[in-house]
Every structure is written in structure tokens, then in C-alpha cells.
Amino acid sequence: AQTVTQSQPEMSVQEAETVTLSCTYDTSENNYYLFWYKQPPSRQMILVIRQEAYKQQNATENRFSVNFQKAAKSFSLKISDSQLGDTAMYFCAFMKPNSGNTPLVFGKGTRLSVIA
Amino acid sequence: EPEVTQTPSHQVTQMGQEVILRCVPISNHLYFYWYRQILGQKVEFLVSFYNNEISEKSEIFDDQFSVERPDGSNFTLKIRSTKLEDSAMYFCATGRDSQETQYFGPGTRLLVL
Numbered sequence: 001a002q003t004v005t006q007s008q009p010e011m012s013v014q015e016a017e018t019v020t021l022s023c024t025y026d027t028s029e030n031n032y033y034l035f036w037y038k039q040p041p042s043r044q045m046i047l048v049i050r051q052e053a054y055k056q057q058n059a060t061e062n063r064f065s066v067n068f069q070k071a072a073k074s075f076s077l078k079i080s081d082s083q084l085g086d087t088a089m090y091f092c093a094f095m096k097p098n099s100g101n102t103p104l105v106f107g108k109g110t111r112l113s114v115i116a
Numbered sequence: 117e118p119e120v121t122q123t124p125s126h127q128v129t130q131m132g133q134e135v136i137l138r139c140v141p142i143s144n145h146l147y148f149y150w151y152r153q154i155l156g157q158k159v160e161f162l163v164s165f166y167n168n169e170i171s172e173k174s175e176i177f178d179d180q181f182s183v184e185r186p187d188g189s190n191f192t193l194k195i196r197s198t199k200l201e202d203s204a205m206y207f208c209a210t211g212r213d214s215q216e217t218q219y220f221g222p223g224t225r226l227l228v229l
Contacts, residue, residue, distance in 0.1 A: 035217070043205055045159070045220035091159060097215050101147050101164030101171035104209075104218060108158045 002027045002094050006107035013082045014115055020067075021077045021110045023092030029053075032096050034068070034075045035104065039089040048090070051075065082114045118142040120221035122208050128227045132197050137224045139191045139208030148191045149209040149218060150183065152176070159207065165191065166214075198228045 003026045013019035025034070036048040051059045051068050058066050063083075067076045079086055089111050093104040121140045129135050141148055150162040164171040165183055182194045191210075195202055205225050209218040 033215070037220070042222070043153075043225075044222045045207060045209075047217055047219065050217055093159075095218075101149065101166050101211075101214055103149060103161035103164055103172060103174070104151075104159075105161070106159040 002029075002032075002096060002105045004092050004094050004105055004107035006090075006092055006110050008110045009108070010111045010113070012113040012115055013079075015082055015084060017082055018078060018080045019082055019112065021079075021090050021092075021112065023075045023077070023107055025073050025075065025092070025094050027073070027094065027096070029096050032094060034066075035093040035095065036064070036066070036075075036077045037091045037093060037106075038086075039091065039109070040085075040087070045091075049077065079112075084114050084116060086112060087114045088112060120208055120210050120219055122206075122221035122224050124224060125222065126225045126227075128229065129198055131200060131228055135195050135198055135226065137193045137195075137206050137208075137226070139193075139210075139221055140189060141191055141208070141210035142212075142219060145210035145212050145219075147211040147214055147216075147218075148183075148185070149211075150193045151207045151209060151220075152204040153207065153223075154201075154204045162193070198226075200228050202226060203228045 032053045034051045038046045049061045063080045089109045092107040148165040153159045163173040163177045205223045208221040211218045
């Protein structure tokens, strides 16, 4: 079974600074998908970024980028120019491709606080 | 931009009562999921649904739970006899195909007293 580990329960960053959230996972699959979801205080789950394991290029989405290290099974999220609205829980998630519905496997999350 | 919607946003119920949580998927999405998140804990998979049948379910999804898509639009999760430990946020998620990103609804916060 796949597992996802987020070793940082809480982090804080000054506004406009850069912060990196860590995620590691365990799988025997060669092809899979990785995601970061953001959960603000409203508790809605919002997709931040997605990475396909077969792609060597790291995904980027505006101020958000990932450092995907397949051999190390590491998938960290970098937030540049942090904004107060980035304050949220961040969940790393793994999905194994399959012919049918495949559930997401989530880590326990990292609570990020952006400080003015 | 199309969104997944869920009703109700909050529900309070007495232990032993039945609850039905509703989800309206994004219109061209065919793959449906329910997840739950107990307060302060991680998001856990409950069940996935495609072509009017369950594709996969977790050990949490016992006989007290059921899902259906009664009218081709709503996707529902029913808990027959709620327990205190069913108190959680329940998220519906949908995807266009099995390889695609899952988009989450805003959740239903269920409190069982």
C-alpha cells in the first residue's frame, strides 16, 4: 500500500519570503501522480499543483513549484513570495493510475502560517 | 469555472439517525469519490463510484454506508445509523476520467450528538 509522509506538522514564513514544504511517499509503482492540495480555514480542498511521475520537468503554477525527486520519492512544494492568503493546511497526495477509479492517498498535512 | 457542489454545508443529527449527503458533480465528470476528514486528522478515502457502481471502497465504508446516483446528477452518501465517530467533514470529489485530477466540493460538516 502507498503511504505519504509529511514530516512538518507546522511551519511559518514571513510575508514575501519563500517556504518549502516536504513530502515523501512510498510506492512500488513506476507511474503515478502526485498532488498538493490547500485547505484554508474554510476547509475547502483546493488543488494547488499536480505532477506526473513520468515527467522529469518539475511542475510550476505561478508562485507554486515542486521539486520532484523520483529516485528519492520526494515531492516538496515551494511557495515563493508568500502571501497572507497562503495561510492554510497543505496536503500532499498520491494517486496510482489504474483502469478504474483510484483514490487519493493523503499525508497528514502541514499547517502553514504566513506572518505579516 | 464549473465547481463541485455539496449540500447541506452543515448537518447536526442524533446518534442512530440516518443522514444523506448530496453532491452535484461537474457536468462532464464520470468518476466520483467520497472522502472524510475527522477534525484535526488527514483526509481518508471512503468510496469511489463509476458507471453506477462502486469501484473501490475502504474499510471505513462498512454496511452503514451506501452511495448512489439516483437521478443521473446528484451523487449521494447515506449513513443509515449514525454513530458519534461519524462526526467529520465529508468531501465529494469528481474527475473527468480515472487519470485526471479530482476536484473537491466544499464539504459537509456532520456532527453526530
